[in-house]
Amino acid sequence: TKPLMFELLHYQRLESRLKMxxxxxxxxxxxxxxxxxxWTFKPTFVRRFGHLLTDHADKILAMSATLLxxxxxxxxxxxxxAVPFRRSRSTFPKEIxxxxxxxxxxxxxxxxxxxxxxxxxxxxDSLMDKHSNEKGLIHAISYPTAKYIMENxxxxxxxxxxxxxxxxxxxxxxxxxxxxxxxxxxxxxxxGIDLFGDRARFQxxxxxxxxxxxxxxxxxxxxxxxxxxxxxxxxxxxxxxxMSGRIVRSENDFGITYILDSRFERFYRQMKSDxxxxxxx
Numbered sequence: 001t002k003p004l005m006f007e008l009l010h011y012q013r014l015e016s017r018l019k020m021x022x023x024x025x026x027x028x029x030x031x032x033x034x035x036x037x038x039w040t041f042k043p044t045f046v047r048r049f050g051h052l053l054t055d056h057a058d059k060i061l062a063m064s065a066t067l068l069x070x071x072x073x074x075x076x077x078x079x080x081x082a083v084p085f086r087r088s089r090s091t092f093p094k095e096i097x098x099x100x101x102x103x104x105x106x107x108x109x110x111x112x113x114x115x116x117x118x119x120x121x122x123x124x125d126s127l128m129d130k131h132s133n134e135k136g137l138i139h140a141i142s143y144p145t146a147k148y149i150m151e152n153x154x155x156x157x158x159x160x161x162x163x164x165x166x167x168x169x170x171x172x173x174x175x176x177x178x179x180x181x182x183x184x185x186x187x188x189x190x191x192g193i194d195l196f197g198d199r200a201r202f203q204x205x206x207x208x209x210x211x212x213x214x215x216x217x218x219x220x221x222x223x224x225x226x227x228x229x230x231x232x233x234x235x236x237x238x239x240x241x242x243m244s245g246r247i248v249r250s251e252n253d254f255g256i257t258y259i260l261d262s263r264f265e266r267f268y269r270q271m272k273s274d275x276x277x278x279x280x281x
Contacts, residue, residue: 024048028224030217042217044224050077065245066238068274072230090278096254099244099279102127103262107207117145120260121152124204127258128155128183134201135175136183139190139243141207146185149206161185175199191242196249203247207261209239236267237274244279 025041032040043049054060054077067073070085090097104123105116124138140146143163150161160182162171168188175184176199184200190209211232213219222232240259247255272280 030220032216044217044220045076045227047076047078050079053077054079065276066241068234068238068241068276072234075227076231087277090276090281092248092251092253092278094278094281096251097244097248097257099257099259101264102258102260103265104260105262107261108263117148118152120206121149123260124149124206125154127202127204128153128158131181131202133181135178135181135199137175137189137195137200137203137246138183138185139203139205139209140185140187141205141209142187142212145206146187149185155183158183159185189246190239191246193246194249195247195255196253200247200255202256202258203243205240205243205257205259205261208236208263208267209243210236233271234274237271241276241279 021041024043028044030042030044032042062073067085070083074080074083102123104119106112107116107120128136138146138149140149146161150156150159153159158181160171160174161184162168165188168186171184171186172189172193175182176195195203211218211222213222221228223229244257247253247257268275
């Protein structure tokens with residue numbers, strides 16, 4: 001009968017999936033077994049599965065403002081042969097997109113002190129004085145940092161933020177719609193938003209946006225050897241480049257980016273060859 005046939009097909013598919021699961025999962029995978037109703041298994045790297053993206057065509061063109069390195073991109077997708085790679089210069093004049101370090105101190109997790117955070121807020125307030133009639137964006141990197149800025153700035157009447165991912169859209173909509181010089185403080189607007197024109201004329205990257213190691217997969221990948229360490233620092237480069245592009249969206253736009261973490265200049269010197277050439281102009 002049809003019901004029995006459908007049930008048989010269901011169990012055959014289930015058997016196939018379980019077999020694939022047993023064949024794939026090994027000691028390199030991250031296991032999250034705390035939830036009795038849902039267990040999660042994640043590969044440390046996904047290079048074994050890159051062929052699922054590349055097997056569908058003879059030629060593939062990958063384009064991104066933050067691809068950064070063809071070798072690393074290929075390794076992460078399991079592509080071991082040489083990949084032709086071309087970097088293009090930005091069509092935006094360097095004069096309209098300055099990036100200015102304003103060191104407040106070492107803002108790494110272990111080195112940050114109350115005095116350093118107080119300096120961060122003083123610098124933010126000074127920059128907001130400078131941009132008193134313009135809207136802006138502060139990349140706080142973490143929710144605790146965003147909360148500290150909101151509670152300690154003397155420009156609280158201009159600052160807006162959000163408590164979790166569920167209220168991000170409302171905070172962004174408020175910034176865009178307002179005629180007042182509001183400044184959005186957020187740990188999660190590093191990519192995917194379009195603050196062209198007067199939507200934002202300045203932005204502040206508080207600290208280097210390294211990925212959080214609380215995530216088990218991120219932590220295991222980070223400490224899995226040289227390629228894991230390389231991946232970790234490249235993700236920081238990628239995040240900085242993405243953030244720098246949030247407020248300058250065309251050749252006729254303009255906006256300035258400030259970076260407060262004193263580690264940035266050393267990090268930039270070490271990773272300069274991985275930053276896009278236009279970032280160095």
